[in-house]
Amino acid sequence: MVRLLAIGAGLLFTFVVMISFVADAYNAATTEAEESPEYAFHLEARAPEGGWSFTGPIGTWDIGQLQRGYKVYKEVCSACHGLKYVAFRNLADLGYTENQVRAEAATWQVPGIDPATGEAVMRAAEPTDYFPSPYPNDVAAAAANNNAIPPDLSLITKARHHGTDYVYSLLAGYQPIPAELTEEFPDFRTPEGLYFNPYFAYLNIAMAPPLTSTGQVTFDDGTEATIPQMSEDVTAFLTWAAEPTLVKRKQTGWPVLIFLVFATVLAWMAKRQIWSAVKPAKRKD
Incomplete structure (x- = not known):
């Protein structure tokens, strides 16, 4: 009896779950989506006009671009965002020599311990140190940024949909509110402390435009530092920071694929050779 009741x-x-599922599916299929500013004016992320050098099966890093991107990060982005999973020694992958890496690391300050007193101090970074956070903790970060904690950028291009394209579009996409938006949605506003960006899902974002004018950064190779150019370069650098072995992985993949194809052909030929003298048994009906 107990078993029958359980069954x-x-x-x-x-049965109840199935009825609920069917009802929700029917409502979703027959109910028209409510038009909203976020739905109507949100733009999909896009790559720069020339694309990315590191995409595709044979993509490679543009070392000059990565060096420019690092300079944009250092002079602009590092004021609010950390890079805690990247060590200064990794800058050697950007074409810097060992002495240049050591000198560059020394321009940063990281937390340390005074060997004489044991007190916490700030010291010049060494190649083995990691890029420091600009804030001691999340409370300080929120207090300095209108209660919005700036995310660490180490993995930002892996943590967002359309990662690399999204970061580029967001940085280059700040603009005034389009007249079409206010005409269609008169109640839409950008609250104080927020900024309009159509590439952000909610249109209004807490991060102020970090790149505001041409020449904000001076590139060593003479490239003109326009807002799109700086956005592209720092996005490429952040893509490298999130996956520094991206290009090496692709370069390793091709020999592996070629070897597998070659091994498959050899195995097929060996099978043909071994079984060539074996005649199939006659079928008895």
């Missing part, structure tokens, strides 16, 4: 309860529960 009946299970069947009843399954």
Whole structure:
């Protein structure tokens, strides 16, 4: 009797779940989506006009671009965002020599311990140190940024949909509110402390435009530092920071694929050779 009651309860529960699922599916299919500013004016992320050098099966890093991107990060982005999973020694991958890496690391300050007193102090970074956060903790970060904690950028291009394209579009996409938006949605506003960006899902973002004018950064190779150019370069640098072995992985993949194809052909030929003298048994009906 108890077993029958348990089976009946299970069947009843399954029936209720199925009815709820069918009802929700029907409502979703027949109810028109409510038009909203976020739905109507949100733009999909896009790559720069020339694309990215590191995409595709044979993509490579543009070392000059990575060096420019690092300079944009250092002079602009590092004021609010950390890079805690990247060590200064990794800058050697950007074409810097060992002495240049050591000198560059020394321009940063990281937390340390005074060997004489044991007190916490700030010291010049060494190649083995990691890029420091600009804030001691999340409370300080929120207090300095209108209660919005700036995310660490180490993995930002891996943590966002359309990662690399999204970061580029967001940085280069700040603009005034389009007249079409206010005409269609008169109640839409950008609250004080927020900024309009159509590439952000909610249109209004807490991060102020970090790149505001041409020449904000001076590139060593003479490239003109326009807002799109700086956005592209720092995005490429952040893509490298998130996956520094991206290009090496692609370069390793091709020999592996070629070897697998070659091994498959050899295995097929060996199979043909071994079984060539074996005649199939005659079938008896």
